[in-house]
Amino acid sequence: MNVPRFCREIPSRYNLIGTKCENCDTYYFPPRRVCITCRRKGVIREYQFEGSGKVVTHTTIYSAPENFSKMTPYVLAIVELDEGPKLTAQIVCDPSEVKIGMRVKSVFRKLGEEGPDGVIYYGTKFIPA
Amino acid sequence: MSIGITTYGVYIPRYRIRVEEIARVWGDDPNDIKKGLGVFEKSVPDRDEDTATIAVEAARSALQRSGLAGVDIGAIYVGSESHPYAVKPTATIVAEAIRATPELMAADYEFACKAGTAALQTCLGLVAADYIKYGMAIGADTAQGAPADALEYTAAAGGAAYVVGKSHVIAEIEDTYSFTTDTFDFWRRQGQQYPKHGGRFTGEPGYFKHVLAGARGLLHKTRSKPEDFDFAVFHQPNGKFPRKVASTLGFSQQQVKQGLVVEKLGNAYSGSSLIGLASVLDVAEPGSRIFMTSFGSGAGSDSFTFRVTEEIGKIQDKAPSVAELLAAPIYLDYAIYAKHKNKIVL
Structure with missing residues (x-):
């Protein structure tokens, strides 16, 4: 991740800001500017997701990229938000604790940092609800 | 019209280390320490928690308790002696994470353990002078104590956020x-x-x-x-x-x-x-x-x-209480604690 990209994504990463098509009630995360069903008839509005959902599938990372090496082992999962969209996120729990279908809720955590003198990336992770 | 606290929120990390475990490593008598300090265990942040994440969780808890929205907050002051950045405010991170930006006053405070109450006084003054309707004061820390220092037995992590205003005052x-x-x-x-x-x-x-x-x-x-x-x-x-x-x-x-x-x-x-x-x-x-x-x-x-x-x-049971946040901790041994606190330099 680089600083400009992270900066652009702050609303989504901090507050789960996505969009909703008012025409067909479809929710999008990350946000879409055009509804893929309604196309031109779609009415897209900003929407803040509640932050609760369930684990669709998960994996445990033991061999991580350099910036995450101190975090191992950690759980990565696809979380289905209650409004429908699915996203990849870290689940903050012991790897033995995570189960498919487990209810989770969002928390604000450190996602990573660019070494000791770079920026710190914050955002959303999930914990067992 | 009275001015006071309109809502509050607390965050305490789930992890703890007992006095016995720290004393075991440094060869101290845990009973002496417990008797001398009157402390039995202390909170430890997770590996991905710092003052900013603690401040955000406390701020969100305060808003959840009251039903106030981030946009209602006219000022955020975060007091801490462990701000993640030496230069770049924790207050801006909190403001963004509760959707209080961009029309607000914000700054970080530092005065060892009383920076949070200094922030409370600032909010009190701004609300009293009608510059803002609601101000948020936060005190949060992931305190550091050097290995084997007496401070290591007590230096803990946690934070609280208070909103000061003139309406729906719960404590004048x-x-x-x-x-x-x-x-x-x-x-x-x-x-x-x-x-x-x-x-x-x-x-x-x-x-x-x-x-x-x-x-x-x-x-x-x-x-x-x-x-x-x-x-x-x-x-x-x-x-x-x-x-x-x-x-x-x-x-x-x-x-x-x-x-x-x-x-x-x-x-x-x-x-x-x-x-x-x-x-x-x-x-x-x-x-x-x-x-x-x-x-x-x-x-x-x-x-x-x-x-x-x-x-x-009306708001006491709308967010987790301190007793609830202190319940059901996960205890760490000294090695994992050292990892959580970045005491192991790789």
């Missing part, structure tokens, strides 16, 4: 008073990982001088006596100091008990007295009067008197 702020001198009891130089403390300056010339003078100053200013209050909260670097200061001032141990969270929490620095106050607000009833004095090394103290209103019952 009746008055405030501060006492400040230039004292060398505790410091951390720029770029240093761990603080140092000035030995004999820590007790009498630091904590006791400033807390006693600050508390007496406010009692005199408000023409009050200790028995006029239902609860008293003092900064709690350990379990002994607040008890001793309370009895010296004439407060009973019963008045101090509810606000004394240090035994299981440790010293959450800027969060310390503010989490103690939250523990009192969790159970306070309309009409209760609360006395609070914080302390920050360097050194100074901020004293407040609060009167709890009828509104308190």
Whole structure:
């Protein structure tokens, strides 16, 4: 991740800001500017997701990229938000604790940092609800 | 129209380390430590938690408790001695994470353990002067104690957020008073990982001088006596100091008990007295009067008197209480604790 990209994504990463098509009630995360069903008839509005959902599938990372090496082992999962969209996120729990279908809720955590003198990336992770 | 606290929120990480475990590593007698400090365990942040994440969780809890939205907040001041950046505010991260940006005042405060109450005074002034409708004051820390230093037994993590306003006041702020001198009891130089403390300056010339003078100053200013209050909260670097200061001032141990969270929490620095106050607000009833004095090394103290209103019952159970946040901890051994606290340099 680089600083400009992270900066652009702050609303989504901090507050789960996505969009909703008012025409067909479809929710999008990350946000879409055009509804893929309604196309031109779609009415897209900003929407803040509640932050609760369930684990669709998960994996445990033991061999991580350099910036995450101190975090191992950690759980990565696809979380289905209650409004429908699915996203990849870290689940903050012991790897033995995570189960498919487990209810989770969002928390604000450190996602990573660019070494000791770079920026710190914050955002959303999930914990067992 | 009265001004006071309209809502509050607390965050305490789930992890703890017991005094026995730290004493085991350094060859100390845990019973001596527990008896000497009056602390049994302390909170430890997760590997991905720091002052900013703790401040955000406390701020979100405060909003959840009240139903206020981030956009209602006109100022955010975050007090801490462990801001993640030396230059770049924690307050901007909190503001963005509760959707209070961009029309607001924001800054970070630093005054050892009393930066959070200094933020509370700033919000009080801004609301009183009608510059803002609601101001948020946060005290949060992931306190550092050098390995084998006495501070390691108590330096903990946690934070509390308070919103000050004029409507839906749950605890009126009746008055405030501060006492400040230039004292060398505790410091951390720029770029240093761990603080140092000035030995004999820590007790009498630091904590006791400033807390006693600050508390007496406010009692005199408000023409009050200790028995006029239902609860008293003092900064709690350990379990002994607040008890001793309370009895010296004439407060009973019963008045101090509810606000004394240090035994299981440790010293959450800027969060310390503010989490103690939250523990009192969790159970306070309309009409209760609360006395609070914080302390920050360097050194100074901020004293407040609060009167709890009828509104308190509407929000007490709308967010996790301090007792709930202290329950069901996960205990760490020293090695994992050292990893959590970045004490192992790779």
